Amino acid sequence: MKAIYSISLLITIGFFSCCKPDCEDSTTDNEPTLFDLVIPSPLPTITIPSENPLTLEGVELGRMLFYETLLSGDETQSCSSCHVQSAGFTDTARFSTGIDGFQGNRNAMVVFNLAWSPTLFWDGRATSLEEQALDPIVNPIEMHENWEDAAEKLNAHSEYPNLFKKAFNIDVIDSSHVTKALAQFERTLISGNSKWDKFYRGESILTEQELRGWDLFNVDGPYVGADCFHCHTAPHFTDFTFHNNGLDSDVSMNDLGLYLVTQNEYDKAKFKTPTLRNIEVSGPYMHDGRFETLEEVIEHYNFGGHASSTVDPLMKNIGEGLLLSPTDKEALLAFLRTLTDEEFLTNPQFSNPFK
Numbered sequence: 001m002k003a004i005y006s007i008s009l010l011i012t013i014g015f016f017s018c019c020k021p022d023c024e025d026s027t028t029d030n031e032p033t034l035f036d037l038v039i040p041s042p043l044p045t046i047t048i049p050s051e052n053p054l055t056l057e058g059v060e061l062g063r064m065l066f067y068e069t070l071l072s073g074d075e076t077q078s079c080s081s082c083h084v085q086s087a088g089f090t091d092t093a094r095f096s097t098g099i100d101g102f103q104g105n106r107n108a109m110v111v112f113n114l115a116w117s118p119t120l121f122w123d124g125r126a127t128s129l130e131e132q133a134l135d136p137i138v139n140p141i142e143m144h145e146n147w148e149d150a151a152e153k154l155n156a157h158s159e160y161p162n163l164f165k166k167a168f169n170i171d172v173i174d175s176s177h178v179t180k181a182l183a184q185f186e187r188t189l190i191s192g193n194s195k196w197d198k199f200y201r202g203e204s205i206l207t208e209q210e211l212r213g214w215d216l217f218n219v220d221g222p223y224v225g226a227d228c229f230h231c232h233t234a235p236h237f238t239d240f241t242f243h244n245n246g247l248d249s250d251v252s253m254n255d256l257g258l259y260l261v262t263q264n265e266y267d268k269a270k271f272k273t274p275t276l277r278n279i280e281v282s283g284p285y286m287h288d289g290r291f292e293t294l295e296e297v298i299e300h301y302n303f304g305g306h307a308s309s310t311v312d313p314l315m316k317n318i319g320e321g322l323l324l325s326p327t328d329k330e331a332l333l334a335f336l337r338t339l340t341d342e343e344f345l346t347n348p349q350f351s352n353p354f355k
């Protein structure tokens with residue numbers, strides 16, 4: 001087992017390109033090697049926090065930790081239990097089940113292109129990936145471990161102390177370096193090679209139907225457009241902010257969303273706009289996973305959404321609906337499917353290193 005993962009570690013380190021000319025020497029000194037993050041156009045450049053630069057050693061360690069079941073209370077669950085690569089790093093359940101069999105009331109979120117995201121979680125309660133990663137490990141409905149025990153298990157492990165030494169030059173593993181490594185790996189999870197990206201770069205063409213869908217996406221309704229672009233803005237297909245997209249008429253009934261963080265009445269039932277990249281594989285949809293299919297999502301917007309005290313002014317067709325024809329709904333769906341990035345969903349650099 002140990003031998004297997006040492007080999008896969010070597011292989012995967014080989015996948016990453018070095019960005020320092022003295023790359024070969026990096027194993028002999030104590031300095032980790034900077035990781036060369038490749039960002040495909042049209043995604044913009046990223047600012048990596050200076051207190052946690054990306055290194056080959058840190059990213060690979062983060063990848064191992066992402067798949068490491070030792071980090072959960074009963075050693076059965078890892079981040080990847082709920083964040084599965086082939087589903088855009090989310091799961092296919094409406095609510096994920098933690099190690100004690102409990103379920104929350106929120107649908108797991110996709111984990112990619114988060115280096116650009118100023119806030120995390122449906123209600124935005126974390127402001128960095130390092131801060132976010134503290135939560136699932138101790139969360140009683142998720143991995144339900146405590147940080148002392150998690151760190152103890154890693155410190156007693158035959159390989160991790162050495163890997164943390166190489167990545168961070170530390171002798172004792174603690175939560176801050178576990179979360180730094182996880183955040184480094186997550187920052188490399190970049191999806192930017194969908195059919196749409198290739199079309200945008202002039203490398204591929206869209207079918208007439210897909211182009212019609214892309215037009216509808218970018219034009220105000222009713223009859224003529226679907227008006228999605230205001231909130232699901234390209235190239236991220238999210239504006240990284242919070243809206244109430246008209247799911248319910250009573251904003252105090254269920255999950256209060258952003259209000260839980262700001263305590264502002266006007267933030268009730270507002271949620272982080274999810275990216276639409278890889279949307280074809282990341283269902284069920286919405287913060288509570290209420291829609292099983294993209295057809296249902298399109299019906300929601302076509303109906304116009306529910307009026308309420310916090311519904312977004314950009315939900316412009318409440319009461320009236322978008323009035324899309326069946327052909328146009330098909331076209332919108334065809335366009336949404338062009339956002340699937342097979343290369344990302346099957347990229348061996350992001351897969352389970354223990355397999």
Ligand code: HEC
Nearest residue numbers: 078079082096097098106107108109120121122133136142
């Ligand atoms: C039991 C299932 C489960 C496990 C295990 C789990 N997550 Fe999550 N993850 C979720 C759910 C559910 C949400 C949304 C929670 C919310 O908004 O309150 C989420 C949200 C996130 C987000 C926010 C994404 C965004 O767009 O804002 C990140 C990042 C993330 N998880 C990473 C991780 C990491 C790293 C681990 C392991 C340390 C992990 N998750 C373990 C279920 C899980």
Ligand code: HEC
Nearest residue numbers: 226227228231243245271273274285286287297301312314
């Ligand atoms: C007013 C801003 C806004 C507009 C306009 C808008 N959306 Fe959304 N969209 C959101 C928000 C916010 C969510 C998450 C809502 C929630 O979970 O409570 C969402 C969720 C979704 C989801 C589910 C994503 C997931 O991962 O669960 C899909 C799919 C979607 N929107 C597609 C569209 C399409 C297609 C259009 C145009 C017809 C559109 N949206 C128009 C803000 C908007």
